[in-house]
Amino acid sequence: MPDSKKAIEVSGLSFQYPDTDEKVLKNINFSVDHGEILGIIGPTGVGKSTLAMCINGLVPQVISGELEGKVYVKGMDVHQGNVAKMSEHVGFVFQEPENQLSQMTIEEEVAFGMGNLGVPRKEMEPRIKDALQQVGLSGFEKRSPLALSGGQQQRLAIAAVLAMRPTILIMDEPTSMLDPKGKNEVYSVLRNLKDYGMTGIIIDHEVERIAEYCDRVLVLSEGEIQMLGTSSEVFTEIEKLHELTLHAPQVTEFLYQYNREFDQELKLSTKLEESIKILESAYKGV
Numbered sequence: 001m002p003d004s005k006k007a008i009e010v011s012g013l014s015f016q017y018p019d020t021d022e023k024v025l026k027n028i029n030f031s032v033d034h035g036e037i038l039g040i041i042g043p044t045g046v047g048k049s050t051l052a053m054c055i056n057g058l059v060p061q062v063i064s065g066e067l068e069g070k071v072y073v074k075g076m077d078v079h080q081g082n083v084a085k086m087s088e089h090v091g092f093v094f095q096e097p098e099n100q101l102s103q104m105t106i107e108e109e110v111a112f113g114m115g116n117l118g119v120p121r122k123e124m125e126p127r128i129k130d131a132l133q134q135v136g137l138s139g140f141e142k143r144s145p146l147a148l149s150g151g152q153q154q155r156l157a158i159a160a161v162l163a164m165r166p167t168i169l170i171m172d173e174p175t176s177m178l179d180p181k182g183k184n185e186v187y188s189v190l191r192n193l194k195d196y197g198m199t200g201i202i203i204d205h206e207v208e209r210i211a212e213y214c215d216r217v218l219v220l221s222e223g224e225i226q227m228l229g230t231s232s233e234v235f236t237e238i239e240k241l242h243e244l245t246l247h248a249p250q251v252t253e254f255l256y257q258y259n260r261e262f263d264q265e266l267k268l269s270t271k272l273e274e275s276i277k278i279l280e281s282a283y284k285g286v
């Protein structure tokens with residue numbers, strides 16, 4: 001039975017695309033609490049996007065294949081419902097911002113998804129205002145989406161999803177096409193959403209930002225969960241990460257390397273300030 005206290009529950013999930021020899025997901029089990037932000041990292045091609053699409057039902061309903069196991073969102077069996085219905089609960093943001101944008105103006109863009117959900121016209125206006133405010137695009141209503149920077153376009157894509165009022169947001173490499181400024185913009189929106197109590201899953205290669213913004217981190221490789229824990233639990237297992245061709249935030253890698261070079265056993269941290277204190281007290285002890 002699903003645990004209705006969980007926002008997302010994945011149990012015994014396996015998936016295989018048609019005409020392929022191997023399962024891309026192999027017996028995946030994890031859950032996400034309400035209000036929690038889960039980061040997913042892993043090398044390219046290991047099944048991260050497939051896993052994300054199992055959570056809103058795109059896989060296997062739109063992208064077909066053989067699925068075993070269960071996915072529950074707020075206690076509802078995702079694969080019993082339809083994808084359009086799921087979009088009321090789970091918003092999805094993809095990698096390329098421009099591919100998600102199709103309208104002439106920013107307000108029409110935000111209205112578009114709501115229109116598909118059948119939100120009445122007069123309710124759209126306050127929702128557009130709220131959503132644009134949440135992503136810092138108020139005052140841009142009449143502009144063309146194409147006139148925005150990459151970071152702004154991605155924030156607009158997030159606004160269009162937020163206007164549908166989902167309680168769960170899944171972002172699949174939302175910053176990989178963006179410059180550092182755009183990446184910061186998207187992550188600051190994520191922090192805001194967390195303050196509003198939104199549940200989130202973010203897939204990204206930016207370990208620095210994943211460590212900073214996510215409550216827990218799931219490491220996927222070859223279709224299996226290799227690690228799952230708090231940011232500091234996962235990112236201080238440096239050797240395990242290296243075996244999986246992944247790495248920790250630079251400051252954690254630095255402390256790890258320092259320990260090896262100087263035969264020390266300093267505690268590893270993912271946070272810059274804490275790391276400085278750790279080094280400082282080590283020196284004071286000399």
Ligand SMILES: Nc1ncnc2c1ncn2[C@@H]1O[C@H](COP(=O)(O)OP(=O)(O)O)[C@@H](O)[C@H]1O
Nearest residue numbers: 017018020024043044045046047048049050051
């Ligand atoms: N529609 C599809 N049909 C067949 N194989 C696919 C399809 N989509 C993805 N794959 C394969 O499934 C594996 C996992 O892909 P994906 O979930 O996109 O990984 P990731 O997001 O971690 O890069 C890859 O080997 C990819 O080539």
Ligand SMILES: [Mg+2]
Nearest residue numbers: 048049050172
């Ligand atoms: Mg992917």
